[in-house]
Amino acid sequence: EDHIIFAAICDDGTSLEEEQCRRLFSLPATVDPLQRLMSDEEKERINQVVHETETAILSVNAQRNSSFFDVEMEKLEKWADDVKSSIEIELRDLDKEIKARKTAAKKLLNLEEKLGAQRGIKEMEKKRNVLRQNLFLAQDEVDAKKDRVIDEIEARLMQKIERDPLFLVRWRII
Numbered sequence: 001e002d003h004i005i006f007a008a009i010c011d012d013g014t015s016l017e018e019e020q021c022r023r024l025f026s027l028p029a030t031v032d033p034l035q036r037l038m039s040d041e042e043k044e045r046i047n048q049v050v051h052e053t054e055t056a057i058l059s060v061n062a063q064r065n066s067s068f069f070d071v072e073m074e075k076l077e078k079w080a081d082d083v084k085s086s087i088e089i090e091l092r093d094l095d096k097e098i099k100a101r102k103t104a105a106k107k108l109l110n111l112e113e114k115l116g117a118q119r120g121i122k123e124m125e126k127k128r129n130v131l132r133q134n135l136f137l138a139q140d141e142v143d144a145k146k147d148r149v150i151d152e153i154e155a156r157l158m159q160k161i162e163r164d165p166l167f168l169v170r171w172r173i174i
Helices: 018-024 040-109 111-157
Strands: none
Touching: 040 111
16 A cells, blocks of 8 residues: 655644645645755654654554454354354254164065165265265365465555655745
8 A cells, every 4th residue: 555644843843734734735835945954853753743644554454454354254254154054954954864764774674675775874874974074174164264364464464664755845934
């Protein structure tokens, strides 16, 4: 992000608000060569004002990143809950069906029918095992997405500040 920081101090050391600095540029003016350069004390005061503005900008960025992080984590949590819930519901239904088929298989008298029923039960148990694996894979996927979001936020926190003074204006009211 690029920001233009307006910083100004009066001869008595009072600093101007950023909006006051902006308004100065809307006034008519004439250009005269500088009669004197800024003193070290004035430079330090300007640097202090600029630093305060930079801190405010960084604070706004941090708040925005925090909101982004919260929203992204909430989305991931909701998605994870949805995936987990749907798989758990399917698992419960499958467990009920397996239990019902086992009960029915015990009542069968014909050996061939019992074998066929057991094969069907085994297929359902395989499907249940796959669903359980899918549940763990989905949880791993959620963890991976969380890691990516955390890495992205950490990268945003690694901010580099570069200052490029554009110009210095000295004014007096006539």
